[in-house]
């Protein structure tokens with residue numbers, strides 16, 4: 060009998076999303092001007108506890124524009140964690156700057172603040188802290204390092220909408236933050252991104268550059284080279300609906316994670332980290348295989364795929380990717396990022412997932428671990444999430 064397919068992450072879209080998108084279409088405001096853009100920007104700024112949210116085309120250009128608006132480019136170094144989705148580093152390259160890779164903390168999977176200190180040189184202009192898989196980086200320690208060295212601190216919060224550090228929401232913990240609203244993210248606009256900041260001058264510059272750097276005083280006069288990094292009103296309509304449903308979406312995801320915790324309780328598999336004083340959210344349920352299963356991630360993913368269960372390996376660390384392999388990589392000898400990537404699997408994490416589906420995944424996972432122990436399988440496709 061053919062088994063029901065369980066996807067890794069489905070968007071949670073309902074009647075409210077449908078209604079708002081229809082409203083946007085009927086209004087005729089389908090490009091980057093419209094009531095939903097203003098409403099989403101105001102609502103999201105409030106959600107993050109900041110003065111400014113600027114909606115953009117996606118999370119990658121959000122990082123790029125954040126750097127460029129700050130004047131960061133050729134000759135500058137930007138510190139990024141070794142374990143992240145590649146966009147964090149490609150945006151640095153697009154800006155013409157040099158990524159400096161820093162290992163992650165095994166407790167949070169996020170950038171290790173002590174190693175950040177060791178990575179700083181006179182050319183360091185920014186630190187990008189990625190809140191990986193929904194767990195905030197240690198923003199207290201990073202703020203301290205950034206302040207002592209006068210370095211710009213950016214949060215890449217693409218995977219962490221609604222997470223908190225010391226009770227404060229991500230998006231307002233650095234000098235600026237970037238978000239993604241891609242289809243697999245906690246809140247989605249299909250494609251989409253955002254910069255949040257309390258720095259009004261930075262926000263003004265971002266708004267100017269994202270819209271072809273057009274003069275406010277004189278139409279079609281462009282004093283600089285700008286970008287078209289705008290979000291559409293239709294996307295923002297989706298975003299407004301998602302934002303209204305944010306707590307519902309987050310609590311459903313938390314419920315799915317708690318079911319997995321019940322299933323894997325007492326096993327050798329560790330699920331999403333939780334380190335005080337963080338209140339992480341569940342973007343994806345992440346499972347760390349025991350040390351003995353190191354290197355069997357692709358075989359386990361394939362075994363689950365054979366049972367119609369969709370998974371993802373962890374991101375391939377930047378230091379193992381051809382464009383970044385020659386970058387300076389600060390670690391303590393053995394890379395934590397490599398170990399995590401050798402053992403980490405993202406499990407199905409959609410809001411609509413049922414208790415019985417979670418049980419099915421957990422049972423399949425235990426079977427896969429036993430099966431792959433006997434005979435390692437060839438690599439599965441390593442698609443990113």
Ligand SMILES: Cc1ncc(COP(=O)(O)O)c(C=O)c1O
Pocket residue numbers: 117118119120143144146147189215217218238239240241251252444
């Ligand atoms: C950590 C991180 N940064 C940046 C991005 C880029 O966002 P986007 O896909 O919207 O360009 C993503 C995800 O896609 C991500 O996970």
